[in-house]
Amino acid sequence: MLMILKMGVTQQQIDKLVDFIEKHKLKAHVSIGETKSIVGIIGDESKISKEHLESFDFVEKVMPVQKPYRRASREIHPENTVIDVKGVKIGGNEITMIAGPCSIESEEQAFEIATALKKMGVKVYRGSAYKPRTSPYAFQGLGLKALKILRKIGDELGLVVETELMDIRNIEVVAKHVDMIRIGARNTQNFDLLKEVGKVDKPIILKNGVSTTMEEWLFAAEYILNEGNNNVILCERGIRTYEPATRNTLNLSVIPILKELTHLPVIVDPCHAAGKRGPIPALSKASVAVGADGLLIEVHNNPQVALSDAAQQLTPKDFEILYNDLKRVAKSVDRTLV
Ligand code: PEP
Ligand code: MN
Numbered sequence: 001m002l003m004i005l006k007m008g009v010t011q012q013q014i015d016k017l018v019d020f021i022e023k024h025k026l027k028a029h030v031s032i033g034e035t036k037s038i039v040g041i042i043g044d045e046s047k048i049s050k051e052h053l054e055s056f057d058f059v060e061k062v063m064p065v066q067k068p069y070r071r072a073s074r075e076i077h078p079e080n081t082v083i084d085v086k087g088v089k090i091g092g093n094e095i096t097m098i099a100g101p102c103s104i105e106s107e108e109q110a111f112e113i114a115t116a117l118k119k120m121g122v123k124v125y126r127g128s129a130y131k132p133r134t135s136p137y138a139f140q141g142l143g144l145k146a147l148k149i150l151r152k153i154g155d156e157l158g159l160v161v162e163t164e165l166m167d168i169r170n171i172e173v174v175a176k177h178v179d180m181i182r183i184g185a186r187n188t189q190n191f192d193l194l195k196e197v198g199k200v201d202k203p204i205i206l207k208n209g210v211s212t213t214m215e216e217w218l219f220a221a222e223y224i225l226n227e228g229n230n231n232v233i234l235c236e237r238g239i240r241t242y243e244p245a246t247r248n249t250l251n252l253s254v255i256p257i258l259k260e261l262t263h264l265p266v267i268v269d270p271c272h273a274a275g276k277r278g279p280i281p282a283l284s285k286a287s288v289a290v291g292a293d294g295l296l297i298e299v300h301n302n303p304q305v306a307l308s309d310a311a312q313q314l315t316p317k318d319f320e321i322l323y324n325d326l327k328r329v330a331k332s333v334d335r336t337l338v
Contacts, residue, residue, distance in 0.1 A: 001041040003053060004061040009037060013058045020056075024048050036060075046070060067261065069218040071225035072232075077263040083203050083231045085160050085179050088123045088338075090203070090233055091265030095330050095337040096294035098162065098205075098267070099319060100126035101301075102309040103139065104146035112301045114153045116316040120323055123338055124180070125150070125159040126296060130166045131308055132186045139307040147177035154179060162205060168196050175200050185209050185237055185272070188220050198227025205233045205296070207269065210240040214254050221264060233265045234258060235296055236287075238273025247275025250283050255290045267294035271312045277303075280314060281322045288329045288337065295326070 005014070014030060017039060021028040026043035041048065045066050053062045067073040082092040090096045099117050104110045104127040114125050129146030131139060142149075147163065154161040162180035165171060166187060174181060180203045187193055188209035197204050204224055208217045221232045236255060238248030250273035258266045270283035284295055300306045300313035314322065323337075330337035 001045040001048070001050070001053065001065055002063045003039045003041075003059050004063075005037045005039065006058050006060045007035060009058045013056075014039070017056060017059070021048070069215070069222040069262075071230075072218050072221045072262045072264060074261060074263050079263060081230065081232075081263045081265060083233065083265060085124070085203055088160050090267075091293050093335050095288060095292065095326075095335050096124060096267070097122050097323060097326070097337060098124040098126050098294060098296045099299045099323075101306070102271075102298045102313060103128045103131055103307055104142055104149050104163075105307050106142075107149050107152075109301060110146075110149045110153060113299055113316065114157055114159060116301070117299060117319075118157045118159060120316075120320050121338065122323070123160060125153060125157075125161050126163070126182070126298075127153075127161070128164045128308075129174075130164060130170065132164070132166055132184055133308070144173060147173060151177045165193070165197065168193055171196050171200065175202055178202070180205060180233075182235075183207060188212050188217060191220075191223055194220055194223035195227055198224040198229045200229060202229075203231035203233060204229060205235050205267070207235045207237045208239065208251075208254075210238070210248060212239075214257065218258075218262060221262075233267055233294070234262070235267045235269050236273075236292075237269040237296075246273060246279060248273045250274065250287075252283075252286055252290050255287070255292055259291050265293040266291075267296055268292045269296040271296070271298040271309070274312060275309075276311045277314060277318075280312065281318075281325065284322060284326060285329045288326055288335075289333060291333075297322075 018028040024047045029040040031038045083090045131141035150161045160179045163178045164182045164184050165174045182205040185207045238250045241249040268287035298313040299319045303313040327337045
């Protein structure tokens, strides 16, 4: 942390600041200039908050040198984190396709989609059992019944299965049935939930919230990492902007920035960003081109009658065309898509 002090600062004030820094078992380096003086903190600056230093009224500016999210940062973990879920490696050279319906609606529906995807070569299957719906009258998900279907799909078809966890009270039952847990946009900053999934031995897909900044999202990941779960996958799913052309605006700008700042895998969900089918192929290709480590795509055997997100789910046929196109885009960026 570097602090620029205001003009006219007295020696007594500098001593007071140095004393404050040393009380935190850190060293202070003072540099008295002709017009401005600078104080540098040497050591783990996370021991003192920026706000606390800014509260000294003779401090003009505080500039952190280290990233405030320590565990998620490349500063302490320069290599990419590669997460191995039952042999599927996420975050390495391979780009991972995660596909499946928005909601598990019945065993027949879920199996029909899963069988089609498996045949194409998809290795990770998505499907929600608990649905975060805006209206309490909308389909809320099949709950435990859906979790059992997911496990059956995982075991019988040899797919890695994932689902959303919304409520801490379901953490054990969800962890028991699926291989990866997804935290959705409405719970990105549900800190108690994040701390609990941090104690679970399953990879966590953490979406951004519709109005979280990138830094807030990384802090959310830090909550999980802090509890000992190092397997966090960030998933960009669009942000709320003034643009009504799509339901949310897919924030692809954040992907290369995240890849530089964090060692965690970063994937993209273009479906919940677009809210409609049309833009999904182009957004998916752009995601691969911009450096995403994976995609999360909704596929339904009969989207017209889907109980949730009917407008944005792809048919297996349309998905297959996209999947093959994406393999070519991946190749052009020296990666393979599985
Ligand atoms: C989902 O992936 O099923 C979902 C509800 O997405 P989000 O949390 O991004 O809205
Ligand atoms: Mn959905």
